[in-house]
Amino acid sequence: MAMDGCDHEGPDGDDAPLGLTKNERRVWETMVGSGEPMKAYEILDALKGSGVRAPMTVYRALDGLEAKGLIHKLEGKNTYVICNHSRPHxxxxxxxxxxxxxxxxxxxxxxxxxxxxxxxxxxxxxxxxxxxxxxxxxxx
Amino acid sequence: MAMDGCDHEGPDGDDAPLGLTKNERRVWETMVGSGEPMKAYEILDALKGSGVRAPMTVYRALDGLEAKGLIHKLEGKNTYVICNHSRPHxxxxxxxxxxxxxxxxxxxxxxxxxxxxxxxxxxxxxxxxxxxxxxxxxxx
DNA sequence: AATCTTTATAACATGATATAACATCGATCG
DNA sequence: CGATCGATGTTATATCATGTTATAAAGATT
Missing domain, CATH: 3.30.1490.190 (Ferric-uptake regulator, C-terminal dimerisarion domain)
Structure with missing residues (x-):
């Protein structure tokens, strides 16, 4: 119960969640737009045009998003995926x-x-x- | 160090990463596919088609697999065998x-x-x- | 013993993934 | 104001896996 927050209400809408920093929102939108698991450096490349230049920026945003329960990391492939569940689990x-x-x-x-x-x-x-x-x- | 039993205690003290790397996976699948003990250079030959060219690649993967308790080396014959692969997956x-x-x-x-x-x-x-x-x- | 084959490593280079360390900026609050 | 704090920017580096070339070590053969 405590560990099981999987409501499965489907993709909760594509509007960016509140409370994100600028970089978190940029990374989140990139990932949603992709629709597939992404590697950190793929995200970085995708954001090069928006002025993001350093890996740190992406990793910090990924950390933040993971802490907020909005994404997960897949260790097996070193990729990051949008979490489609409605609350942290x-x-x-x-x-x-x-x-x-x-x-x-x-x-x-x-x-x-x-x-x-x-x-x-x-x-x-x-x-x-x-x-x-x-x-x-x-x-x- | 245990000789030949499948102890399957996790890596202790030595922080081997979990999960398999690309080469470990390739070697593992080759060995599973074979179903028999294999020599390092047999594995190498089997993987020539996948772009593996050097002995080092195979030996490193074998080291990794052994550290993870997935294979054992048969010292007597210089061959390597799958450990505890009784289940289908x-x-x-x-x-x-x-x-x-x-x-x-x-x-x-x-x-x-x-x-x-x-x-x-x-x-x-x-x-x-x-x-x-x-x-x-x-x-x- | 000398040589050849098989088995296994050393040493170095590259690429991919991730973090450390420090500087800056802007907001907020006493 | 200036102090502090979170977010961001910037540079450099750590870490891990892989690729590459050459060679060491052990057994077998002559």
Whole structure:
């Protein structure tokens, strides 16, 4: 319950969220416009025309967006994706296609419940979790 | 260091990154495809078509895979074998401490079963999956 | 022993990803 | 005012994976 904020109301509209800094908004809009997971340096390239010149600018914005729960990082591919859920959640599940750039975030009900006892047995206190599933998506 | 049992304790103290690099993945898939122990230069030959040209590339990937507990070297024959690939696909679960470098791999029974229907509903065919749980380990 | 083949590393260069360190700017508040 | 704070800009560098060339080390063969 605490870990499960996956409402799945679909893409919550494309209007930029409030409370973003200038650079966060630029990065967020770039990512939304792309529609696919993006690498930090791809975002940087896309923003070169808007006067963004340094990696730092992008990474800081990505940090901010992630802290606000608006994006997630996919460690497996070093890419960043828009989070299409309506409020921050600590448990994320991604279906990552090996054949194409498609990444789908899904809600796996019961994952928290399944996981908790194993973590407890190991004396581990869960803060967040991210499950990256790799394989082939529907279209591939 | 354990000789030949599949201990599967996560990398301890040595902070090997989780997940596979591109070359590790290529080597891993070659070995899975073969189904038999392979020699380094056999793997190299098999990957010549994918643009792998140098022994170093293979040996580095083998080192990485071994550090992650995914393969073992058979010293007697200078061959490398997949470790613990009994399941059709592999689900790894890591408990990653945010306070210290400790990473523990655990076995979450039922994860596969829980996950499969969700993937099937999305038309997704699972190959591998990796769950990174972040939080505080027992000692922290 | 000398040589050849197979197995494995050393050493260096490049590219991709990410951060450190410090300077600047603008707003807000006492 | 000036002090402080968050955001931004700027430069330099760290880190990780890979590519590339050459060579070391170990066994087998002659």
């Amino acid at each position: 600590r448990l994320q599940v991604f279906l990552v296609c090996d054949e194409c750039p498609t990444v789908t975030e899904i809600d796996v009900k019961g994952l928290d419940t399944l996981l908790s006892p194993f973590a407890r047995d190991a004396g581990f206190k869960i803060e967040t979790a991210r499950l990256e599933v790799r394989g082939r998506c529907e279209g591939c | 592999r689900l790894q679960v890591f408990l990653v401490c945010d306070e210290c470098p400790t990473v523990t791999e655990i076995d979450v029974k039922g994860l596969d079963t829980l996950l499969s229907p969700f993937a099937r509903d999305a038309g997704f065919k699972i190959e591998t999956a990796r769950l990174e749980v972040r939080g505080r380990c027992e000692g922290c």
